[in-house]
Amino acid sequence: MMTYYSWLAMLSIRKTPILSLLMVLAISVGIASCLTIITIYSAISTNPLAHKNDEIAAIQLNAWGDEGGYFDNNGVPVLLTYKDAKALYESGVADQIALHFNGGLTYSRIGADIKSGVEETRLVTRDFFSIFDVELIQGQAWSEQDDRMGERVVVINESMIGRYALGENPIGNSLIIEGVAHTVVGVVSERWNLTPAVYDPQGRPFREPPKAYIPFFQVEQMRIPIWGNVASWRNEDVSSNQAFLNSEVVWIYAWAGFHSRNNKEDFDQFLRSYVQSQKAKGRFPLYQDHYFQSPEQWLTIFNVVTKDDRLLLVMAFSFLLVCLINSTVLLLAKFAKKAPEAGVRRALGASKFSIFVQHLTESMLISILGALLGFVFSWFGLVGVRQLYHDYNAVASISISTYLFAVLLALITGLISGLIPSFKVSRTAPALYLKAE
Amino acid sequence: MEFSPVFKSMLRRPTGPILIIMQLAITIAIVSNALSFIQQRLEFVNRDTGIQTEGLLKLWTQRDSSKDNMLESIRQDLEFLRSQAAVESAVIIHTVPMSSYGEIAGYSTSPSDSNIEVSSYSNAASTFSVTEGWRETLGIELIKGRDFNPNEYELFESGSGPSSSPIIISEHIAKNLFPNEDPIGKFLYIGHLMSFEIIGVMRNVMAHDPYWETPYQTVVYPKVEARSSLHYLVRVNDPNPDIVLADLTTKLRGYDKDRIVGDEKTMKQIIDDTYNGEYAMITLLSVVLFLLVCVNALGVVGLTSFSVQQRRRQIGIRRALGATRFAIVRYFAIENVMIVGMALSIGTIAAVLANMQLVSAYNLDPINWRFIPVSGLIVLCITLGAALVPVRRAAQASPVDAVTSY
Numbered sequence: 001m002m003t004y005y006s007w008l009a010m011l012s013i014r015k016t017p018i019l020s021l022l023m024v025l026a027i028s029v030g031i032a033s034c035l036t037i038i039t040i041y042s043a044i045s046t047n048p049l050a051h052k053n054d055e056i057a058a059i060q061l062n063a064w065g066d067e068g069g070y071f072d073n074n075g076v077p078v079l080l081t082y083k084d085a086k087a088l089y090e091s092g093v094a095d096q097i098a099l100h101f102n103g104g105l106t107y108s109r110i111g112a113d114i115k116s117g118v119e120e121t122r123l124v125t126r127d128f129f130s131i132f133d134v135e136l137i138q139g140q141a142w143s144e145q146d147d148r149m150g151e152r153v154v155v156i157n158e159s160m161i162g163r164y165a166l167g168e169n170p171i172g173n174s175l176i177i178e179g180v181a182h183t184v185v186g187v188v189s190e191r192w193n194l195t196p197a198v199y200d201p202q203g204r205p206f207r208e209p210p211k212a213y214i215p216f217f218q219v220e221q222m223r224i225p226i227w228g229n230v231a232s233w234r235n236e237d238v239s240s241n242q243a244f245l246n247s248e249v250v251w252i253y254a255w256a257g258f259h260s261r262n263n264k265e266d267f268d269q270f271l272r273s274y275v276q277s278q279k280a281k282g283r284f285p286l287y288q289d290h291y292f293q294s295p296e297q298w299l300t301i302f303n304v305v306t307k308d309d310r311l312l313l314v315m316a317f318s319f320l321l322v323c324l325i326n327s328t329v330l331l332l333a334k335f336a337k338k339a340p341e342a343g344v345r346r347a348l349g350a351s352k353f354s355i356f357v358q359h360l361t362e363s364m365l366i367s368i369l370g371a372l373l374g375f376v377f378s379w380f381g382l383v384g385v386r387q388l389y390h391d392y393n394a395v396a397s398i399s400i401s402t403y404l405f406a407v408l409l410a411l412i413t414g415l416i417s418g419l420i421p422s423f424k425v426s427r428t429a430p431a432l433y434l435k436a437e
Numbered sequence: 438m439e440f441s442p443v444f445k446s447m448l449r450r451p452t453g454p455i456l457i458i459m460q461l462a463i464t465i466a467i468v469s470n471a472l473s474f475i476q477q478r479l480e481f482v483n484r485d486t487g488i489q490t491e492g493l494l495k496l497w498t499q500r501d502s503s504k505d506n507m508l509e510s511i512r513q514d515l516e517f518l519r520s521q522a523a524v525e526s527a528v529i530i531h532t533v534p535m536s537s538y539g540e541i542a543g544y545s546t547s548p549s550d551s552n553i554e555v556s557s558y559s560n561a562a563s564t565f566s567v568t569e570g571w572r573e574t575l576g577i578e579l580i581k582g583r584d585f586n587p588n589e590y591e592l593f594e595s596g597s598g599p600s601s602s603p604i605i606i607s608e609h610i611a612k613n614l615f616p617n618e619d620p621i622g623k624f625l626y627i628g629h630l631m632s633f634e635i636i637g638v639m640r641n642v643m644a645h646d647p648y649w650e651t652p653y654q655t656v657v658y659p660k661v662e663a664r665s666s667l668h669y670l671v672r673v674n675d676p677n678p679d680i681v682l683a684d685l686t687t688k689l690r691g692y693d694k695d696r697i698v699g700d701e702k703t704m705k706q707i708i709d710d711t712y713n714g715e716y717a718m719i720t721l722l723s724v725v726l727f728l729l730v731c732v733n734a735l736g737v738v739g740l741t742s743f744s745v746q747q748r749r750r751q752i753g754i755r756r757a758l759g760a761t762r763f764a765i766v767r768y769f770a771i772e773n774v775m776i777v778g779m780a781l782s783i784g785t786i787a788a789v790l791a792n793m794q795l796v797s798a799y800n801l802d803p804i805n806w807r808f809i810p811v812s813g814l815i816v817l818c819i820t821l822g823a824a825l826v827p828v829r830r831a832a833q834a835s836p837v838d839a840v841t842s843y
Contacts, residue, residue, distance in 0.1 A: 022739045026732045033725065071561075104666070106499060106697055118499050118697045179501055203537065225499065225666050235628035239596025307799040308718050311474070314795065315725050318467050322729060325460040326736040332453055333743035388717035390710065424452065 027370025030323030096257030363418025371410030465784030487642030489576025539645025563644030582637030
C-alpha cells in the first residue's frame, strides 16, 4: 500500500510543480539552518574529555588576597603560583600531575638557511601527555628525571618537522630553542587537536595545538615569555626570575590525574593540610578552600559555549518552526484543491483513514525532498560559517549522527505539518464532489 | 471598507487564517528580537575607540633577553622606523588598544599602609606605557592639563623602574575617582611603592580588552620597561597601509638579524579580529532574517494564488455585478491587513515572552520595543507585496470566464 501511496504522492507533487517547489524550498532552508547551527553547536559544546570526567581534575587554590575576589571565571583563580604548583608536584600524592603554561619561544636550526621563528610552546610536566591523551606518533615523552631537572628536551608537533627541516626521523635531532640546543624526543600527531582545548580554554578555546612541548621546570633556568594570563593582587618586584618564581603571581595551570577514588581523596586531604600550613606562614590570607574541576566543569567556568551560540540555536529552531507552519498552510491549500479527487475515492470505497495516510505520505515525501536539498544547503552554510569565524580551525563537517538527526527532523516535520491538512481532506463528503460541477 | 464580510468569510474557513496568523506572529517575534540584537551588537562594535584607527600599524619584536644590548637595540629599532619615508611617527608601547595584549594595574587615591593593595577591579586601569609622540601616533585627544615633557619619558632596564611618575588618566577615571574636583595635581598610588601625579586628562580611550565591564578605564604612563617582547605602533600616511606594513616588517627584519619581527597587523585588522564574533553574529542574524522573509513571502505567494483561485467564481460574480478591479484588490488587501493585524497582536505577546525567556535564560539584553511595530510593518509590506501579484492577475480575469467555466 505504501508504494502505491508514494507513487500517488509523486504524481500529485508533479501536478503542481511550483507550489511543490516552494514547499520543498521552504523546508530545505529550515532544515539547512538547523543542521548548520547544530553541527557547530555540537562541535563547540562537546567535551572531548568527557570519558575522563572522573579521572582528571583541574586544581584551583584560592591564594587570592583581594577581598573582592578573583576578577574572572568563577571568582577563584584558575591559575596557581609557582610555589604552590611546585609543592603539588613534589608531594607525589596524586597519581599524575601536570603543570603547564603557554609560552612564545624562539626556534632555529644550526646551519641551513632555515629562518628562525617564534612558536607557541607549551611548557609541561610529563604527565600532561597522558592526562590529555596527547597522541604521539614517534618517540615518547621524556623521563621523570628529565622532567624534574628541566632537561633540554623537546616534543614537537608533526608540522614542525617540515618547518625546521628535521628530516624523516627527527628523534635525536637538535633544535635551538631560545639559544639553547634541545634534543627532540617525541613527535605529536598533527591530527591531535582537542576541541575545545580543555587544557587552556582561556581566550581562544579553539586554538591550534601547541607547536612544541618542553619540560616545565626549565622556568627555573630562564625567564620564559608567557603567552597567557598572568595575574596578581599584590604589588611585588618581579623583575628577576627568582623574584617572579617566589611571588604571589598566578600563571600556572595545574591538573591532577587519579587512578582510583582513594587517590583522589588522599590528594584532597593533602591539599587541605597544605593550605593550612601555608596559612600558618601568612599566605592565603582570606580563603582556605580549594576546588577540583572536571573537564566538563572547567569548560563551563571558561564560558566556552557563549550565550551567542545558544541564541543562534534558538533562532535556528524558531526558524524551523516557521517553516513547519508555512508548510502546513501550503499543504492545506494544496489538499483543498484535491478535495474532488478525494471525494471520488471515498465514494469508491476508500476509508477516511486511507485518504489520511495517502496525503500524509505526500506530506512526508515533500519533507524528505526538502531534507535532501537541506543537506546540500547546509554544506554551504558550514563553509560560510567557517569564513565568518576565524577561530574555528577545526569546525566539524557534518557527522553521521547529525545526518540521522536531520532525517528524523524531516520525518517529524512532514508528519506534523501534514496532520491537519490530511485530516481535513480525509473528511471531505463525497457527495459534494460527485455532482457535475 | 468591507471589514465585516472579509472577517465573516474568514470565520467560515478558519483553519487557514489561524495557521497563517500563527506563522506571521512567530515571524514577528523572531524578527523583532533579531533586529533588536543586531542593533545592540552594532552599537557595541561602533563604540568610540578614542584613537585614530586609519593609518595605524602594529609591529612586534622579540629579542633574546640574555643579550646586554637590549636597550640599545630597542632604541635603534625605533629610530629606524622613524627614519622611514612612509612613517609619520612611531612609539614603543606595552598595551595595544582593543588587541587583548596588555596590562591592568590597580590604582587607588591613597597609598596603602601594607603591601596588600586594594585592587578591586573597579579601580583597575589598562595601562599604556609609551614613548614620546604617542598622541600623534595614536591620535588621542587631550582635554585637560598637559602632555608629558620630553624629559619625563624614560626607557628603563627591567627591575630599575622609577617609583614615581606623571600620569595621564581617561575622562572616565577622572569622573569616577574625582567627581567634584579637578584631578590635575592629585596623586594615584599602586600599593605604597609607586605614586603618580596626574598631569592631564584624555578623551576616553578603549582598553586592550573591549569586553571588559569598564573599557574606558585607561591611563598613559611615560616610563617604558625594556622587555624582550615589545610592540611598536606606527602611524603612516599612505592609502595602502597593508602594503606599507609588509614593507616595514621586511625592512625591520633585515635591519637587525638578531631579533624576531612578527605578528604585524594594521589597527583595523586588530579591531576586526577582536570583534570577529560580533560581526559573525550580526551576519548570521541578518541571514536568518533574510531567509525568514523569503520563506514568508513564498508562503504568502503560494497561499494567495491558491486562495484566489478558489474564489474565482466569487470574484467573477462581483466583477459582473459591477465591482471594479481595484475593489477586488482592495478586498484581498483588507483581508491581508486584518490577518497581519491579528498576527501583530499575538506576535507582540510572543516577542515579549520570548525575549523575557532569552534574557533570563541566556543573560541577553532586553528587547528595544521599537522593533515590534517595525517588524509588524515589515511583515505587512512583505505580505501585501507578495499577495499583490496573484490578486492583480485574478482581478484582471474577465468576469465571463470566471463565471461560466470551472
